Amino acid sequence: xxxKEKSFDANPNQKVYDMPHQVDHLVEVFDIYFAEQVKVxxxxxxxxxxxxxxxxxxxxxxxPFKKDKKKLNVxxxxxxxxxxxxxxxxxxxxxxxxxxxxxxxxxxxxxxxxINKIKVGKKLFIVAKCSGDKAKLTIEIFENKLTNxxxxxxxxxxxxxxxxxxxxxxxxxxxxxxxxxxxQEITLKPKSKxxxxxxxxxxxxxxxxxxxxxxxxxxxxxxxxxxFVYQNTEFQNAEGNRFEVLGTPCYCNRDIKVDxxxxxxxxxxxxxxxxxxxxxxxxxxxxxxxxxxxSSGKMTDSSNKDKIKLFTDEFxxxxxxxxxxxxxxxxxxxGQICLETINFSKTYESRSTVPDNYKGGVxxxxxxxxxxxxxxxxLAYYDYIKFTKLYPIYEKYAKKDVTxxxxxxxxxxxxxxxxxxxxxxxxAFYEDLKTFAKLLSSDLFHSVNSAGWxxxxxxxxxxxxxxxxxxxDNVKSVTKLINGGETNLIERQNYTKWTKEFFNxxxxxxxx
Numbered sequence: 001x002x003x004k005e006k007s008f009d010a011n012p013n014q015k016v017y018d019m020p021h022q023v024d025h026l027v028e029v030f031d032i033y034f035a036e037q038v039k040v041x042x043x044x045x046x047x048x049x050x051x052x053x054x055x056x057x058x059x060x061x062x063x064p065f066k067k068d069k070k071k072l073n074v075x076x077x078x079x080x081x082x083x084x085x086x087x088x089x090x091x092x093x094x095x096x097x098x099x100x101x102x103x104x105x106x107x108x109x110x111x112x113x114x115i116n117k118i119k120v121g122k123k124l125f126i127v128a129k130c131s132g133d134k135a136k137l138t139i140e141i142f143e144n145k146l147t148n149x150x151x152x153x154x155x156x157x158x159x160x161x162x163x164x165x166x167x168x169x170x171x172x173x174x175x176x177x178x179x180x181x182x183x184q185e186i187t188l189k190p191k192s193k194x195x196x197x198x199x200x201x202x203x204x205x206x207x208x209x210x211x212x213x214x215x216x217x218x219x220x221x222x223x224x225x226x227x228f229v230y231q232n233t234e235f236q237n238a239e240g241n242r243f244e245v246l247g248t249p250c251y252c253n254r255d256i257k258v259d260x261x262x263x264x265x266x267x268x269x270x271x272x273x274x275x276x277x278x279x280x281x282x283x284x285x286x287x288x289x290x291x292x293x294x295s296s297g298k299m300t301d302s303s304n305k306d307k308i309k310l311f312t313d314e315f316x317x318x319x320x321x322x323x324x325x326x327x328x329x330x331x332x333x334x335g336q337i338c339l340e341t342i343n344f345s346k347t348y349e350s351r352s353t354v355p356d357n358y359k360g361g362v363x364x365x366x367x368x369x370x371x372x373x374x375x376x377x378x379l380a381y382y383d384y385i386k387f388t389k390l391y392p393i394y395e396k397y398a399k400k401d402v403t404x405x406x407x408x409x410x411x412x413x414x415x416x417x418x419x420x421x422x423x424x425x426x427x428a429f430y431e432d433l434k435t436f437a438k439l440l441s442s443d444l445f446h447s448v449n450s451a452g453w454x455x456x457x458x459x460x461x462x463x464x465x466x467x468x469x470x471x472x473d474n475v476k477s478v479t480k481l482i483n484g485g486e487t488n489l490i491e492r493q494n495y496t497k498w499t500k501e502f503f504n505x506x507x508x509x510x511x512x
């Protein structure tokens with residue numbers, strides 16, 4: 001009887017208190033958003049004992065440490081910089097270095113701040129903040145059409161996790177910590193190259209060449225209550241918080257923006273170690289384009305930025321007109337004109353005398369973004385602009401050498417060939433040509449347009465050479481076609497390489 005009284009049967013209610021108690025838990029979703037991964041840094045203490053090889057001072061010992069930008073808060077023992085340290089004595093130098101932080105388990109630490117914009121085809125993270133246990137959070141990406149009549153993406157949007165194409169992200173919710181964070185890296189592109197090309201083509205047909213995506217969530221596989229804290233299963237889809245995808249991951253088939261042009265110029269000047277006139281812009285030479293010249297302030301100042309916009313707009317128009325429409329072509333072009341214009345500083349050589357090989361002499365020295373030289377090139381551009389046919393007359397009547405190549409300038413042809421005079425190629429015209437030539441150094445349209453014409457219409461093989469690639473040999477081929485030789489070849493190769501790097505050609509261009 002006593003044994004029976006000790007059992008649970010003696011008090012049936014005791015089971016309720018002694019057995020595990022089943023409680024319905026709550027799954028809460030606080031936020032889901034597009035993010036980037038940013039390293040978390042900390043300052044790590046370092047030290048080094050320096051043993052002197054001669055009499056010196058603490059200040060002299062510290063000097064190389066303080067010049068090293070990686071070394072922060074440099075101190076020493078002894079601390080007085082004037083202290084004299086004799087040969088063979090030691091000084092302890094202390095500093096801090098900025099290093100990638102690790103957590104208590106030795107795992108590298110990252111932050112995941114929200115982003116509102118990215119280029120199509122780039123990597124990013126989806127971050128979810130939620131709490132609960134034994135539940136599954138499923139996230140899909142959708143395009144918000146907004147003012148666009150058609151979607152460029154097929155909803156739900158396809159993306160890559162690693163090399164696998166997905167339309168859903170799934171997180172196993174397993175932490176009761178409020179707002180526990182889950183992250184997943186994705187690449188915002190379909191797996192198939194053909195599908196990616198079609199997607200870019202759709203973007204290119206749009207005026208703004210962009211799209212807006214949002215995240216849609218669902219919680220399943222749980223018996224718990226579910227609470228979306230803001231009572232909405234759509235995330236980053238509110239006005240002022242929308243996520244924009246730029247549908248032009250590279251510079252192919254799109255305009256260069258003003259800020260991008262300024263950054264291109266800064267980048268090339270910095271790479272070329274230009275310091276004293278880093279902020280100047282086409283303000284040198286005895287013939288100038290007054291509308292774009294900058295000689296004071298910064299290029300980013302509002303009034304100066306307006307001048308850069310004029311320049312950029314003219315370039316974009318020219319690029320479209322002459323089909324300089326791919327990254328390769330634009331990189332070659334920018335690299336060449338950076339050399340020709342001496343870092344975007346002049347449109348005119350400003351020579352008082354010229355070498356003997358300058359056909360037509362001083363009046364026909366280099367002008368424009370491509371520094372067009374020789375009277376016969378100016379004549380050809382005059383024909384192109386004025387719809388005249390004077391160059392064929394020059395070509396027909398000018399003196400030839402034994403190989404059949406023209407062996408005299410336009411001016412000499414006028415002087416020596418009366419038949420050319422009779423057909424309109426005469427002294428009066430030649431004076432008009434000299435006046436016309438100055439437009440290439442003083443008029444923005446002609447300065448830029450002549451460069452496009454020279455590279456595409458006049459030198460028909462240049463674009464083909466540009467399309468072959470961006471190696472030093474490719475730059476050499478382009479230079480020979482444009483320049484007729486290899487003048488300043490190393491500089492041209494460097495400017496092209498630096499422009500290629502700025503364009504992120506290897507990672508971003510879809511037309512490599």
